[in-house]
Every structure is written in structure tokens, then in C-alpha cells.
Amino acid sequence: MPEQFHRPVRRPTSAFDNIVAPSDPAEQSRVAHATASALLERARSDESGAVAERLLAFASQHGIDEIAELWAHAPARSLPGALWRLYLLQVAIRTDAGLTALLYERGRVELPTADAAIAGAPAPADPEELVALVDTILRGVFRGDFSVALERAAAYCRVQASGATHTADDYERTEPRRASELTRRALRLATYADDLAAAAGAWRRGTLV
Template sequence: MREMAHATAWALLSHVHETDDPQVVQRVLTLVDREGVDTIAELWSRAEPDTLPGVLWRLYLLRTWMRRQDDALAQLWRLGEPIATAASAIAGVDSAPTDEDIARTADSILTGAFTGDFAVALDRAATFVDVVVLGLRVEAKRLSAQAQSMRQTAATDTEAVAAEAKRLHTQAARLLHTGANLQTTAHDLREGAHLWRRGQLE
């Protein structure tokens, strides 16, 4: 299975790099849409993150996630981008993107991986994820502060107030957990770019 994962990843990348047919690029771009994520997962999801199939799996998952959650990600980007000052230029996203901008960026990153500089595409993807993580942290901090303020300013610490404060704290914790998982993805993508530049991504 490992050999098949590597063979299919390299075959796909090489095939697109050797063609200037936009229809071929479009078919590769929408591979998950047409074949289903389970089919691609069967090929690549078990591959190590420092391999070509492992990196391609993360890129396809990222595109799917960006297109399905474009509105939420646009909001998180607007929260995180002011902290990451150079992120818009690197990722190719406006400082205040719409959901359509996020969807276009998702396609642009994956297309760039196949038709442009593979390492640059990985860096763009990693930077995008980094900013989303910052946005998640900002939102988690806001929810925690809201919960704390609610308990401090309530006339009486009723069960309803306590329950709402707990809900907000739980939501904040989930956002931070999601952010930690995404941070790992960003690291894997950035490491993939580093290995590609050194000719060591296999």
C-alpha cells in the first residue's frame, strides 16, 4: 500500500506538471469532489506527513475544508490576520476576505501545487492555516473573557449563569484544541516545503 501511495502521488504530480491542458488541471483540482474523500483517503491518508502522498493528502483535505467552511474561515482570517502582518501577501488572501475569496484561495493553492512551485504552494497553505489558528485563539480568548465577565457581573451566581459560563469555557477549549491540531498541519506543510526544496520529499 505504501508503494502505491507514493507511485500514485508522483504520477499525478508529474502528469500535471508535464501538461498545459487546463482540463487536466481542473480534473486534478476536483479529484476529491469527483472520487470522494474516502477514495483518496484509502490511497494517501496513512502516508507519513513528510512524504509526497502525505503532503498531497493534507492539501486536498485543506481545500475541501476551506470550501465547506469558507464563511467561518473568512471570519477567523479577519480575526487572525492583523496579528500575522505579512500573512496576506504570503497566502494570497485579502485582509478582509469574503467566503468566495476563501474558496478561490483554496483552489489557487492546490492548483499552484500542481502547476507552479510546489514548495511555494505548501508555504501558502501553511501560512493560511497559521492565520486561522491565530483567529481561533482570539475567539477563544474572547469567549473565556465573556464567561469570566458574566460570572463577575451577574447579580447572583445562578445555575443558568454558571451553565452559560461553563458552555463558553468549553467552547473556548474546543477552539484551542482545534487550533493545536491545525498547528500540526501547518508544521507538516511547511516541513514538506522545506524537504521539497532540498529534493528530499519522497
């Protein structure tokens, strides 16, 4: 995914600064874990699913940059770290669904594993279907088996990483700069996959905080 998805552009408000002083890492970490836990607990405790749907709708239309900015600094294999990576996946697909679909399809064809089946997208998947897949995974985070949702997200990242790697190879001789961008994207997605899979295991053990 493009470099800017390390940290989505924040909207011009000062709400984050009002929550916690950026110069206080310990307090920042505490608030990151507290907000992640509270958000997840609130959504998962609502059996109707209305809270989860409102969260998805709000995030897709407005983003959650201010809260997610807190999570960006959390350890990768923590609850806020996992939510941050899921948020980045949603940002990426909604920012460039066409490229995401192209890389996913290439990865699905090339990757000799069950990851595409685990992720659960149609074969082949068009951009709208991949947007729906990511939303379905997020619904699983808020309503279903959280560890399964994380594993699906990890599988999705592995398929995307495979697609980016093979597409980078295609561009290596003719467009080396483009090849380098895709290679970085593949490495980032592969790292996300490892982190999300580890978070899934930690959730099952009751140690994901």
C-alpha cells in the same frame, strides 16, 4: 477545523479495498506514495493546465476520498502526507466557508507576521474569496512552483490557527466547550503549517517522496 476533517467521510464504495488490503501497511504505504507521485506528475506534465482544472473540479464536486484515504496514513512530511493536508484544507473551506473566513480575518488582524501576505488572500477576505484562494494554492501545486504552493498553504494555516486561538480566548468564560474545540483546531492547523513548511523545504532539496 472540526474533528471530522481528520478523515473525511468516505463514499459507500469498495474501490479502496480493491486497491490494497488494509491489513498490509507496507503495501498501503507503497501505493500511497505511488498514487501521490503519479497524480502530481500527470498534472504537472500537462502544460495546458487542463488536467489540473479537471482534478480541482472533480475534487470540489465529488471529493477524492478513496485516494486520499491512502494518503491519510502516510508520514506527515512526505508527498502523500502533504497532499492529504492540502485535501483537508479544501474540505474544511468548502464545508464551512463562513467560519473559515471569520477565523482567517481574525488571524490576519492579530498575527504580527507576513503570513497573510504570503497566503495571498484579499484583506478582508469573504468566504468565496477564501475558497478561491485555496483553489489557487492547489493550482500552484499542480502547475506552478510546488514548494511555493506548500509555503502559501502553511502561511494560510498559521493565519487560521491564530484566528482560532484568539476566538477561543473570547469564548473561554462563556462557552468553554466551544473554546476547547477552537483550541484543538488551532493546534491542528499549527501542526499542518509546520508539516507543510517542512515539506516545502524537502521538495526544494529533492527529498520529498
